[in-house]
Amino acid sequence: MFCFFLVTTNFSSTLIAQYYGQKDYKNCVRTAWSGFGFALMTSVCFILLLPLGYFILKYRMAPELFPHGWDYFKGLLPSGFFACLA
Numbered sequence: 001m002f003c004f005f006l007v008t009t010n011f012s013s014t015l016i017a018q019y020y021g022q023k024d025y026k027n028c029v030r031t032a033w034s035g036f037g038f039a040l041m042t043s044v045c046f047i048l049l050l051p052l053g054y055f056i057l058k059y060r061m062a063p064e065l066f067p068h069g070w071d072y073f074k075g076l077l078p079s080g081f082f083a084c085l086a
Contacts, residue, residue: 005042009035046077053077 012035019028050073057069 005045009039009042012038050074050077 012031015031016028016035019025019031053073054070057073058066061069
């Protein structure tokens with residue numbers, strides 16, 4: 001799921017480069033802000049999925065590994081916003 005949002009958001013860079021090459025600066029800025037908005041919505045989606053990830057990890061992971069897996073998951077998922085902005 002993380003990769004889907006990352007690839008979709010980063011596709012806006014291709015469009016921005018094409019608009020910049022055509023010297024269509026209005027669409028260049030519009031596309032950049034659309035990508036930023038999509039990245040922002042993605043981060044909200046990731047944060048809302050944290051409780052679901054907690055229950056999946058809690059019941060599917062070995063009890064001794066759960067604290068480490070949960071720390072990794074809750075650190076990785078919200079950082080998806082910054083990865084989508086790149």
